[in-house]
Amino acid sequence: MSRRIAACLVAVGLVAGASAPLSAYLQLSVTVRGSVTPVKWTSVPVRWFSSTASAPGVTSAQFQSALAAAFDTWEAVPTASIAFQFAGFTSATPSEDNDGRSVMGFEDHGDLDRTLAATGFTIDTITGAIVESDVFFNTAFAWSTTGASTAFDLQSVATHEIGHFIGLGHSALGETEMQAAGGRRVIAAASVMFPIAFGRGNALGRMLQPDDVAGASASYPDGDFDRDTGSVQGRVRLGSRGLFGAHVSAFDRRTGALVGGFALNEAGDFVIDGLAPGTYVIRVEPLDDASTDSFFDDPGLDTNFRATFYDRVVAVPAGGAGPSFDVTVTAK
């Protein structure tokens, strides 16, 4: 199996391994004994512990409260069945990889001084089961639970990390600008799973967007989700070949909701599930503005093509998908 195929799926650091078309949003998966296994909790509620560590301006109790609110946000998605249970405070740290406890907590990671927070998984490679998942929040940064303009909003960043915790990778639904004075500024994000955070004092990341809801619901469908929503599916081509890694977004013409996905195999196949029935505008674009390693574990992603709109609107029926269609892009 080539490394490209092994990595085509899903995001960041995880080894994947199928050539079949796969659903959208990046859903994390690993290859265990040659089989692709989604990184997904199979038993709910998922128990989590809160570290007793504090940070300047945030007590351990405030930390736990902010995390609980972020967990509640995902649990409140009406079309997803994921649920969580606070299991108590612990002196254990998120860096203890194999203690069987999923720990959320502050840690000093001065060597990772551009990483606000990160989620790690320990996977049993015999069974494919998640042993634990831990999230650290880096005390190299200032944190706030009250919206202080000089600190990052803990609940917003926690909401992003809990998206990873339930198995979602990064979303590319965001826009940025480069500034002459230095730095890169986020000017729009249509998913809390966009990998670049908003700035200090901004708490908008506490609210899930349609892309996040679709991702959580597709991973943990509940109620009538499968019956009430539909899919788009197709293939991205550059000349005669499929284009792995192309970003595909579906824009609901009635509601303005955006849901993103990726072409996730060598054939360029993509599927975006969890769409409200309606008509959609489809856009395909390269991840040529990002570190592709933040999305895919693939060293050879082709990002040298032009953004392209599919020249028809696509109707999404409830409970199914319309016919597959091709979007042909051109090289720059």
Next chain:
Amino acid sequence: MISVQRTGAMGAVLVLVFMSRLAQATVEVPVEFGELVRGSQLVVHGRVIEARSQQTGDRRSIETVVTLSVTEALKGQPGSEVTFRMPGGEVGRYRRVMVGVPRFAAGDEVVVFLRGSAPALPTVFGLSQGLFRVAHTPDGRAVVAPAPLAVPAFGAERVVRGDPARRPLAIEAFVRDVRAHVDTRP
């Protein structure tokens, strides 16, 4: 079902309007290229010869130690090989994966921006931000793709995905850019 309605410019406008309504604030976490150069002790173009997982010194976690055969040092004075560490890896029956951390495999050709002081092994600056993969075009040219984003001369410039002006960058030009920043005072 695929509708027979045709779209086009209207679709584009709708998307852009939607996105612009979400316009928000500043973030300081992304690393600008000059800062990436200045903040790294070593910048090295090379090829991965080994990526080996091990338990960390305190045995609480798993890390991967990556050894690179140095093709060219762009900043610093390494030997013929450079070793750095990344979080995660696989030891025994357990695999530790940290979301957002790049994976390396033997044979990968990369430019890495490394920071950290002895005795600890360095790590990649900004995790995936300090990693640029080198690819080879069909005609044999070595290129960095995606290329680093350019900083505008003044004001702010929206980053447009698929911008035809932004193409894979020849490794020679990338090296020149790095060296220009090495020579520039912060």
